[in-house]
Amino acid sequence: MSLILSRRRLIRAGVASAGGLLLPGCDRLFENPTFRGTLESAEDLHRATQRALGRDALAREYREADMSPQFRANGSREVADPAYRQHLAQGFANWSLRVDGLVERPIAVPLHALRDLPQRAQITRHDCVEGWSAIARWQGPRLALLLDMARPRPEARYLVFHCADLYHGKPYYESIDLVDAFHPQTILAWAMNGKPLEEAHGAPLRLRVERQLGYKHAKFVARIEAVASPQGIHGGRGGYWEDNGDYAWYAGI
Ligand SMILES: Nc1nc2c(c(=O)[nH]1)N[C@H]1C(S)=C(S)[C@@H](COP(=O)(O)O)O[C@H]1N2
Numbered sequence: 001m002s003l004i005l006s007r008r009r010l011i012r013a014g015v016a017s018a019g020g021l022l023l024p025g026c027d028r029l030f031e032n033p034t035f036r037g038t039l040e041s042a043e044d045l046h047r048a049t050q051r052a053l054g055r056d057a058l059a060r061e062y063r064e065a066d067m068s069p070q071f072r073a074n075g076s077r078e079v080a081d082p083a084y085r086q087h088l089a090q091g092f093a094n095w096s097l098r099v100d101g102l103v104e105r106p107i108a109v110p111l112h113a114l115r116d117l118p119q120r121a122q123i124t125r126h127d128c129v130e131g132w133s134a135i136a137r138w139q140g141p142r143l144a145l146l147l148d149m150a151r152p153r154p155e156a157r158y159l160v161f162h163c164a165d166l167y168h169g170k171p172y173y174e175s176i177d178l179v180d181a182f183h184p185q186t187i188l189a190w191a192m193n194g195k196p197l198e199e200a201h202g203a204p205l206r207l208r209v210e211r212q213l214g215y216k217h218a219k220f221v222a223r224i225e226a227v228a229s230p231q232g233i234h235g236g237r238g239g240y241w242e243d244n245g246d247y248a249w250y251a252g253i
């Protein structure tokens with residue numbers, strides 16, 4: 001459980017006012033009336049408290065009417081890699097996602113196969129650490145389904161998401177642990193608001209890990225690698241921003 005999580009939940013419940021423990025930028029989230037106008041009753045407070053105790057708790061899901069008219073694209077909005085550009089031009093018809101590393105059965109799954117798997121759709125709020133948030137509908141198979149196919153070995157503890165883009169000249173990547181990987185709302189989204197992902201939002205596939213801040217939601221995912229430790233991968237801290245020393249690896253909300 002993170003301090004941010006518990007404090008944010010309490011603030012949503014109207015019990016505490018924003019203060020010292022929050023990341024800078026998060027305060028702005030609480031100025032949004034749709035963000036605050038829930039969880040008023042004692043029962044809701046109880047639920048909020050319970051949720052703060054467990055990592056398997058669900059992120060709030062919203063109604064279609066709550067969807068943001070604009071959803072800003074952040075970080076990389078384009079990918080320069082020539083192989084990526086060719087896949088984009090072909091509508092990703094010959095593209096596939098690789099799942100490998102510490103797994104019993106490395107797999108390569110074409111995009112059409114990901115679309116044919118049982119789907120989960122969820123309307124959730126994306127919270128960027130820079131202080132903006134937006135609500136959208138995301139759709140794709142649960143990451144758990146792919147892990148059931150690839151079967152992580154007992155030594156595997158983290159999944160590394162290798163992305164196709166360079167951000168300021170360095171490969172973007174992220175990682176999560178297996179608790180988040182098997183969370184019911186963790187999906188590999190190929191659709192946003194009912195349409196295939198646009199390039200700026202991470203086409204053809206991005207991670208949605210709804211209990212974490214925006215930078216964990218890797219866009220342009222090309223490969224998922226199961227590892228025992230993030231050491232030895234890029235800067236060794238499990239993610240682009242983590243390696244830069246800007247943001248924490250665990251970004252629970
Ligand atoms: N591959 C990749 N994934 C990324 C980023 C990026 O620059 N490259 N930026 C992250 C950040 S900081 C945020 S807030 C979200 C933004 O997602 P959006 O462009 O759909 O708003 O993507 C995250 N995933």
Ligand SMILES: [Mo]
Nearest residue numbers: 128129214215
């Ligand atoms: Mo972000």
